[in-house]
Structures are given as C-alpha cells and as structure tokens.
Amino acid sequence: MISAESILDVRRPWPEAATLPPSCYHSPEFHALEVEHIFKKKWILVGRSDEWKEAGACRSFRLFGIPFLIVRDESGTLRAFANSCRHRGAELIARDCTLSRIVCPYHSWAYQLDGSLRAAPGMEHTAAFDRSDFGLLPLRLETWHTFVFVNFDPHCAPLAAQLGNLDEHLAPYDFENVVTVGGDEYVVKTNWKAFVENSMEWLHHMTVHKQSIARKVATIERQVVIGAPADYLLVRSQARGESRAMLESGGGFPVVSVLTGAAREGSQYVLLYPYAMLGCDVDSIWFKQMIPEGPDTVRLKATYCFHKETVARADFAEKAPMYYRRFRKVVQEDNAAMELQFAGLNSPLARPGRYAEREILVHAIDNWVVDHVYPDLARSPA
Ligand code: FES
Numbered sequence: 001m002i003s004a005e006s007i008l009d010v011r012r013p014w015p016e017a018a019t020l021p022p023s024c025y026h027s028p029e030f031h032a033l034e035v036e037h038i039f040k041k042k043w044i045l046v047g048r049s050d051e052w053k054e055a056g057a058c059r060s061f062r063l064f065g066i067p068f069l070i071v072r073d074e075s076g077t078l079r080a081f082a083n084s085c086r087h088r089g090a091e092l093i094a095r096d097c098t099l100s101r102i103v104c105p106y107h108s109w110a111y112q113l114d115g116s117l118r119a120a121p122g123m124e125h126t127a128a129f130d131r132s133d134f135g136l137l138p139l140r141l142e143t144w145h146t147f148v149f150v151n152f153d154p155h156c157a158p159l160a161a162q163l164g165n166l167d168e169h170l171a172p173y174d175f176e177n178v179v180t181v182g183g184d185e186y187v188v189k190t191n192w193k194a195f196v197e198n199s200m201e202w203l204h205h206m207t208v209h210k211q212s213i214a215r216k217v218a219t220i221e222r223q224v225v226i227g228a229p230a231d232y233l234l235v236r237s238q239a240r241g242e243s244r245a246m247l248e249s250g251g252g253f254p255v256v257s258v259l260t261g262a263a264r265e266g267s268q269y270v271l272l273y274p275y276a277m278l279g280c281d282v283d284s285i286w287f288k289q290m291i292p293e294g295p296d297t298v299r300l301k302a303t304y305c306f307h308k309e310t311v312a313r314a315d316f317a318e319k320a321p322m323y324y325r326r327f328r329k330v331v332q333e334d335n336a337a338m339e340l341q342f343a344g345l346n347s348p349l350a351r352p353g354r355y356a357e358r359e360i361l362v363h364a365i366d367n368w369v370v371d372h373v374y375p376d377l378a379r380s381p382a
Pocket residue numbers: 085086087088089090104105106107108109
C-alpha cells in the first residue's frame with residue numbers, strides 16, 4: 001500500500017524530495033509501526049517536575065494503550081509505575097491526586113509510594129506468596145532540567161543519549177528556577193506528524209496566522225540546528241529587542257536576567273522527538289505535547305512557564321494573560337489548519353507533494369520517521 005519508491009522519494013535532498021505518502025498520515029498499519037518503533041522505544045516528555053509538588057502527588061497517564069502513574073515518593077524521588085494492580089490487574093489511580101499509599105479500588109492491596117506491596121488482605125493462606133514479589137511494575141523515568149520523561153522499553157539507553165548536546169543550546173534558561181503556571185488541552189482531528197511538522201515550519205505563518213503573528217514574524221531571520229544523531233531539531237530567531245510571545249508589541253515582562261548568548265538574543269524552538277515542542281523566549285517558556293491517540297487524533301497539551309523572577313513581579317498576574325492570549329490564538333489558528341489539512345490528506349485521491357525551503361525541517365521530521373519505521377530504506381546523504 002505504501003510503496004518503497006514513494007518512501008525513497010522522501011529520502012532525496014529536500015529540493016528534490018516528495019513529501020510522505022498521504023497514507024502515512026492515516027493508515028492504522030503505519031501507525032502501528034510508529035507505536036512499535038518510535039513511541040514504545042523513545043523517551044517521551046510527560047511534564048515538568050514541579051507538577052508533582054509534594055510527597056504523594058500522583059498523576060495518571062494513558063499513552064499508546066498503556067496506563068501508568070507517576071508519583072513523588074517520601075524521599076522526593078519521582079517514580080513511574082504501570083497503573084495495574086499486581087493482584088488481578090485493576091487500574092489503581094484514575095485521576096490526579098495526593099496520597100500516602102496507593103490502595104487498589106478492587107480488593108485493597110496497598111502499595112507504598114516506592115511501589116512495594118505493603119498489604120495484601122486475604123492472602124494469608126495462599127501458598128508461597130511473598131509480598132516482595134508483587135511490587136508495582138516500574139517504568140523507566142528520567143528528568144532533564146526539570147523535564148520529566150518516561151520510556152516503555154526497559155532496555156532503552158539513558159535519556160542523555162537521546163538528547164545529545166541539547167544542553168549546549170538550552171542550559172542558559174535556568175529551568176530549575178522556571179515555574180509551571182498553567183496549561184490548556186485540546187483534541188484535534190489530525191495525525192501527530194502533521195502537527196509536529198506544522199510546529200517546525202514557518203511557511204504557513206503568512207496564511208494561517210495572518211490575523212495574529214504573521215506581520216510580527218515575517219522578516220525574522222532563522223537558523224536551524226539538526227540535532228542528529230541526537231533526537232532534536234532547533235530553530236533560532238533573533239528578538240530585535242522584543243518578545244515573540246505576545247500579540248502586542250511592548251508592555252510585556254523584561255528579559256530574564258540570567259539569560260546569556262543566543263537565549264538572550266532571541267527565541268529558540270526545539271522539537272524533542274517524537275512529539276514535544278519547547279518554546280523558549282527571552283521572557284517566557286512554553287511547551288506542547290502533541291500526543292497521538294490513534295492515527296487520526298492528537299491530544300494537544302500546552303503548558304506555560306515563567307522564570308521565578310518573573311512570577312515574583314508585582315505585575316505578573318496582570319500581564320501574564322497577554323501571553324496566554326497570544327498562545328491560545330495561535331494554537332487555535334493552527335488547530336483549524338490541522339483539521340483542514342487532515343480532511344484532505346485522509347482521501348484516497350491525496351498524493352505526495354513537495355517541500356519548500358521554509359519546510360526543510362518538515363523534510364527532516366519525515367525522514368526521521370522513516371528512519372525508525374523503515375530503517376532498511378536507504379537514507380540520502382543530504
Ligand atoms: S485487583 Fe487490586 S487488589 Fe485485587
């Protein structure tokens with residue numbers, strides 16, 4: 001159904017390449033390969049550590065059919081576990097909460113926050129039953145500068161191998177002193193790749209964002225960094241003295257005092273493969289998780305953050321909504337474009353297209369996906 005020729009056309013250098021075949025965006029079979037080769041192998045960003053404020057803070061997740069929970073234990077360590085009771089499998093935590101023990105709602109097996117089984121009522125006469133054999137199943141969890149990642153592959157390489165030299169670009173943001181202040185969630189009828197691609201190209205700005213940011217960003221010079229072999233892409237733009245994070249010019253927060261180098265001079269937008277995007281501006285930080293729920297649905301989680309020196313300002317509560325307003329307006333414009341695009345892509349008459357220069361990172365993303373889904377189809381040197 002998806003021919004090798006059509007995939008090899010994506011492999012050419014971008015000026016000669018064709019875009020991914022449309023069926024890669026809606027085929028359940030292709031999506032199943034992505035789940036197997038990408039989502040169950042890569043480190044996935046799930047949030048920031050300050051979203052678990054105190055010991056016992058617990059959040060439940062379900063990604064790619066896998067329910068899991070992340071809890072902060074008594075020693076302050078974040079831990080991830082399968083959200084399945086070791087007795088007869090019941091889901092343990094249905095919603096975000098704070099607890100001192102994890103108690104199964106079915107027969108009351110009780111687990112400590114480190115996952116060990118503490119009480120198993122009614123098992124006194126069960127032969128050779130040792131509670132220490134029935135702790136919660138741990139998942140790999142690592143934190144990078146407050147960003148929390150999980151990995152469903154118990155044998156995966158450490159997160160550092162996936163992020164490579166990303167620190168060189170992002171260390172100035174002092175994430176340890178950045179505060180998560182809120183967020184929004186949207187469900188969008190599109191494929192996750194279309195969403196990720198949209199986040200990393202600026203050809204659509206003049207059309208999709210003509211009511212919002214188009215004029216403000218039209219003349220910006222951009223530099224791109226392809227992080228390979230690490231799993232990230234980065235777009236850097238010059239600030240020319242103003243924040244990119246607002247619709248209005250002026251009136252925002254001052255540049256965060258600790259920023260240096262490129263972080264002080266402009267914005268940096270980073271795709272953390274497979275589907276998280278981090279927007280770092282001189283006065284604010286946000287990130288998006290573009291979570292696939294099947295081939296045709298994306299749950300978009302947007303999270304807003306500011307440096308603690310900004311949050312401490314007397315005018316924070318007054319001015320922060322300007323930033324949320326800009327973000328929501330732009331996201332809603334993108335969401336509408338995503339649904340239009342998907343309606344057309346999800347047609348038997350859709351055909352591969354071509355890339356423009358401002359879509360070089362779309363070409364990079366599509367090749368990254370092919371690298372993982374069809375590793376045997378040769379990659380062009382460019
Ligand atoms: S399934 Fe959890 S205690 Fe029985």
